[in-house]
Amino acid sequence: MGSRHSRVSFLRNSAKQVSRYRFLTSEAVCRRNCRFPYTSVPRDRQGSSRLICSVATETVPEQVEESKMGTPKEIFLKDYKMPDYYFDTVDLKFSLGEEKTIVTSKIAVFPRVEGSSSPLVLDGKDLKLLSIRINSKDIKEDDYQLDSRHLTIKSLPSGTFTLEIETETYPQKNTSLEGLYKSSGNFCTQCEAEGFRKITFYQDRPDIMAKYTCRIEADRSLYPVLLSNGNLIEQGDLEGNKHYALWEDPFKKPCYLFALVAGQLESRDDTFVTRSGRTVALRIWTPAQDVPKTAHAMYSLKAAMKWDEDVFGLEYDLDLFNIVAVPDFNMGAMENKSLNIFNSKLVLASPETASDGDYAAILGVIGHEYFHNWTGNRVTCRDWFQLSLKEGLTVFRDQEFSSDMGSRTVKRIGDVSKLRTYQFPQDAGPMAHPVRPHSYIKMDNFYTVTVYEKGAEVVRMYKTLLGTEGFRKGMDLYFKRHDGQAVTCEDFFAAMRDANNADFANFLQWYSQAGTPVVKVASSYNAEARTFSLKFSQEVPPTPGQPVKEPMFIPVAVGLLDSTGKEISLSSVYHDGTLQYIASNGQPVYTTVLRVTKKEEEFVFSDVSERPIPSLLRGYSAPIRLETDLTDDDLYLLLAYDSDGFNRWEAGQVLARKLMLSLVADFQQNKPLVLNPKFLHGLKSILSDSSLDKEFVAKAITLPGEVEIMDIMEVADPDAAHAVRTFIKKQLANELKAELLRTVENNRSSEEYVFDHPNLARRALKNIALAYLASLEDSTCTELVLHEYKAATNMTDQFAALAAIAQNPGKARDDVLADFYSKWQDDFLVVNKWFALQAASDIPGNVENVRKLLSHPAFDLRNPNKVYSLIGGFCSSPVNFHGKDGSGYKFLGEIVTELDKINPQVASRMVSAFSRWKRFDVTRQNLAKAQLEKILSTNGLSENVFEIASKSLAA
Numbered sequence: 026m027g028s029r030h031s032r033v034s035f036l037r038n039s040a041k042q043v044s045r046y047r048f049l050t051s052e053a054v055c056r057r058n059c060r061f062p063y064t065s066v067p068r069d070r071q072g073s074s075r076l077i078c079s080v081a082t083e084t085v086p087e088q089v090e091e092s093k094m095g096t097p098k099e100i101f102l103k104d105y106k107m108p109d110y111y112f113d114t115v116d117l118k119f120s121l122g123e124e125k126t127i128v129t130s131k132i133a134v135f136p137r138v139e140g141s142s143s144p145l146v147l148d149g150k151d152l153k154l155l156s157i158r159i160n161s162k163d164i165k166e167d168d169y170q171l172d173s174r175h176l177t178i179k180s181l182p183s184g185t186f187t188l189e190i191e192t193e194t195y196p197q198k199n200t201s202l203e204g205l206y207k208s209s210g211n212f213c214t215q216c217e218a219e220g221f222r223k224i225t226f227y228q229d230r231p232d233i234m235a236k237y238t239c240r241i242e243a244d245r246s247l248y249p250v251l252l253s254n255g256n257l258i259e260q261g262d263l264e265g266n267k268h269y270a271l272w273e274d275p276f277k278k279p280c281y282l283f284a285l286v287a288g289q290l291e292s293r294d295d296t297f298v299t300r301s302g303r304t305v306a307l308r309i310w311t312p313a314q315d316v317p318k319t320a321h322a323m324y325s326l327k328a329a330m331k332w333d334e335d336v337f338g339l340e341y342d343l344d345l346f347n348i349v350a351v352p353d354f355n356m357g358a359m360e361n362k363s364l365n366i367f368n369s370k371l372v373l374a375s376p377e378t379a380s381d382g383d384y385a386a387i388l389g390v391i392g393h394e395y396f397h398n399w400t401g402n403r404v405t406c407r408d409w410f411q412l413s414l415k416e417g418l419t420v421f422r423d424q425e426f427s428s429d430m431g432s433r434t435v436k437r438i439g440d441v442s443k444l445r446t447y448q449f450p451q452d453a454g455p456m457a458h459p460v461r462p463h464s465y466i467k468m469d470n471f472y473t474v475t476v477y478e479k480g481a482e483v484v485r486m487y488k489t490l491l492g493t494e495g496f497r498k499g500m501d502l503y504f505k506r507h508d509g510q511a512v513t514c515e516d517f518f519a520a521m522r523d524a525n526n527a528d529f530a531n532f533l534q535w536y537s538q539a540g541t542p543v544v545k546v547a548s549s550y551n552a553e554a555r556t557f558s559l560k561f562s563q564e565v566p567p568t569p570g571q572p573v574k575e576p577m578f579i580p581v582a583v584g585l586l587d588s589t590g591k592e593i594s595l596s597s598v599y600h601d602g603t604l605q606y607i608a609s610n611g612q613p614v615y616t617t618v619l620r621v622t623k624k625e626e627e628f629v630f631s632d633v634s635e636r637p638i639p640s641l642l643r644g645y646s647a648p649i650r651l652e653t654d655l656t657d658d659d660l661y662l663l664l665a666y667d668s669d670g671f672n673r674w675e676a677g678q679v680l681a682r683k684l685m686l687s688l689v690a691d692f693q694q695n696k697p698l699v700l701n702p703k704f705l706h707g708l709k710s711i712l713s714d715s716s717l718d719k720e721f722v723a724k725a726i727t728l729p730g731e732v733e734i735m736d737i738m739e740v741a742d743p744d745a746a747h748a749v750r751t752f753i754k755k756q757l758a759n760e761l762k763a764e765l766l767r768t769v770e771n772n773r774s775s776e777e778y779v780f781d782h783p784n785l786a787r788r789a790l791k792n793i794a795l796a797y798l799a800s801l802e803d804s805t806c807t808e809l810v811l812h813e814y815k816a817a818t819n820m821t822d823q824f825a826a827l828a829a830i831a832q833n834p835g836k837a838r839d840d841v842l843a844d845f846y847s848k849w850q851d852d853f854l855v856v857n858k859w860f861a862l863q864a865a866s867d868i869p870g871n872v873e874n875v876r877k878l879l880s881h882p883a884f885d886l887r888n889p890n891k892v893y894s895l896i897g898g899f900c901s902s903p904v905n906f907h908g909k910d911g912s913g914y915k916f917l918g919e920i921v922t923e924l925d926k927i928n929p930q931v932a933s934r935m936v937s938a939f940s941r942w943k944r945f946d947v948t949r950q951n952l953a954k955a956q957l958e959k960i961l962s963t964n965g966l967s968e969n970v971f972e973i974a975s976k977s978l979a980a
Contacts, residue, residue: 417480590666
């Protein structure tokens with residue numbers, strides 16, 4: 026890594042920093058973790074340098090030991106302080122080279138308080154410092170201090186001054202994919218959350234907002250396209266076959282929104298005319314061969330731009346919008362102002378290579394990143410604890426966009442399923458944290474389903490409480506107050522409250538308390554008084570660092586059905602000593618929102634002529650676990666008649682969960698498994714109801730996943746959950762075989778692929794029926810599935826048939842998997858699907874197949890998409906990842922250790938699979954714990970992995 030050096034002053038400063046670190050795990054583990062990377066300090070103005078390490082061997086033993094014992098620093102929301110200095114303008118110059126890149130920054134700096142004598146502390150990582158100048162004069166080495174993470178400048182002029190810094194960085198060696206790096210020969214950046222410090226020394230925090238210019242110089246032949254934020258204001262040729270481009274962004278932004286791309290790219294071009302009549306140039310950049318696959322992405326962008334104008338009155342603010350697709354990317358996409366950088370899988374699509382799910386994801390994520398232009402860019406976060414202020418809000422906006430572009434009910438079902446499958450377990454595990462976390466070690470670890478998905482649910486509750494018109498008023502006030510500012514979750518709350526003169530009581534608890542509230546509802550009917558009562562009680566379970574919780578503000582949307590399934594008109598409700606009339610505007614009201622704000626409270630509906638069946642939490646109006654006294658007969662009535670599509674689906678899911686848990690108990694006691702005939706009849710009636718939306722039917726006949734069932738078991742039992750779900754699926758397929766065959770037959774189509782709701786709904790229903798039939802493993806069904814695979818004219822149908830065949834081991838499976846790879850081996854996105862399908866297989870002993878795939882020529886551990894497909898896919902298979910022999914845990918432990926050396930951010934996402942190890946039986950607990958301990962004992966473990974692994978182990 027570099028030569029030895031014993032610069033004692035640097036060591037002492039490092040030791041002081043270590044002494045402030047908070048210990049999160051045992052001393053023995055900490056001693057084996059040295060986290061201070063090599064860095065460089067300048068020796069002279071010409072840029073020659075010497076490499077030093079804060080734990081060099083020629084140092085005092087006590088200092089070495091102290092550094093080794095230090096754990097990464099935990100950062101707390103309560104410690105937020107305003108910066109001592111702000112930046113007004115930032116002029117960047119990049120000289121891109123094949124061995125190294127030179128970055129020059131010229132920054133206009135001004136103190137927050139006039140006459141401040143505080144030092145200016147800049148963040149920097151993996152940089153070689155070449156020179157520093159203030160007001161065009163070199164500063165002395167004694168006037169600054171450099172360590173592995175910061176450049177501190179001590180002697181500063183009073184008032185505004187200009188700071189110039191020149192650094193050297195090495196994008197070609199940057200496998201972390203943060204900062205400036207190379208992806209398939211092209212330069213690109215990823216600066217959120219803290220990647221800009223890998224580009225140059227800077228105050229890398231979101232409340233430092235400045236106007237940027239960026240000059241890029243590079244070899245014309247190798248990098249003909251040079252892109253950055255804002256408007257292209259100048260370009261030209263330079264000596265030595267080089268050229269340059271100068272970009273200017275007229276809007277202030279934090280450094281996490283800076284972007285640069287340079288490479289051999291071509292674009293799909295289009296235009297959008299805004300509602301005020303401005304013409305915006307739209308360009309989507311990819312390698313030349315992929316340009317034909319960007320048509321859907323362009324459609325999605327234009328649809329998002331129009332939707333944001335129509336629904337929120339928000340118009341795009343520049344004359345150019347660029348999107349670049351890159352194959353090596355840690356995340357899905359990044360909303361850099363006017364230069365969005367995307368993971369290729371969320372841009373590229375053709376009917377032959379992308380499924381309906383891919384098309385829907387592209388629509389949603391293109392929309393998401395575009396919507397950030399206002400909710401994230403124009404108004405940004407004061408600090409990273411406020412991340413959900415932009416992400417939760419923008420997820421809500423992309424959910425609404427996708428709902429308006431397709432089926433609102435089906436979209437809601439999908440979003441809630443994701444919440445339950447991924448966020449609920451996080452809320453109940455060692456990584457549980459509020460929507461606004463109180464602390465973090467590595468911010469990258471808090472781009473979580475809690476911040477995003479639960480954060481979106483919090484925003485949705487505002488809309489539920491205020492209505493569409495009231496929510497829009499709140500959004501308008503938010504932008505009016507805070508355009509161009511870095512703000513907090515309280516600012517958003519205040520805008521919603523003030524715009525509507527609303528009383529939100531304890532609503533802010535949603536931002537500060539972790540855990541999923543458990544709400545219990547007991548009902549009673551008084552025939553004499555013609556009243557119907559709902560008694561609510563709520564409890565938020567203890568989570569790490571929060572053993573005692575306060576009651577939450579929970580909006581519960583409620584409707585009432587009579588014994589025939591007809592909606593009952595609601596007139597008034599008695600609550601808290603007050604009779605409240607339900608506003609009707611002269612029209613019948615069938616749904617009202619109850620505000621549950623206390624640990625226990627009662628709501629009484631008046632003038633109810635018979636005992637009703639309550640339809641509770643309509644549209645899933647709050648992210649809670651709901652427990653009711655509804656009987657199975659009540660649930661079957663709701664399944665058949667509820668006018669709220671989400672609750673109709675939910676009734677079936679509640680019945681399915683109850684059935685599956687009952688059968689799990691039978692399986693564990695070696696009792697025979699028997700399918701409830703009433704459940705079979707309920708699903709048969711849904712499948713046969715031609716009046717229902719086909720995509721809704723596909724969702725309604727899909728059983729809850731094994732992870733969801735395990736999450737509500739006292740001790741998670743993956744073998745029992747898998748056995749029971751497999752049993753029910755086969756029984757349903759056998760009993761409904763005729764209906765399923767008819768469904769496949771009636772929903773085939775040889776017409777050209779179209780991505781619209783009727784067609785994707787038809788394909789969804791056909792393919793879920795096919796999956797059921799494939800589970801029977803008889804020759805007729807196998808031939809049918811093979812026929813569907815061979816006859817498919819699009820990836821949706823072909824891959825669905827492949828997945829159906831791949832359920833069952835044997836020659837047919839092996840042959841079709843080989844055939845699929847042979848067809849698509851030159852398309853890396855399709856090959857990733859092939860990896861994921863095999864990795865997630867429930868075939869016994871699949872870990873060995875996954876190990877072999879690590880050596881497949883198409884696999885590359887340095888590419889996040891391939892890791893997510895193969896390693897992430899394997900972790901999604903409960904029966905194999907949680908194999909009782911520990912082979913799955915051992916495999917992941919080895920991979921995490923290896924991957925951490927390449928890309929810590931991706932490694933930390935993989936190690937999260939261990940986080941709920943205490944939910945399992947003692948044998949599995951011991952095996953998982955051993956792997957976590959082994960990971961934590963690894964020398965040089967990253968902060969990313971350390972935080973997840975140590976918190977998981979300590980839980």
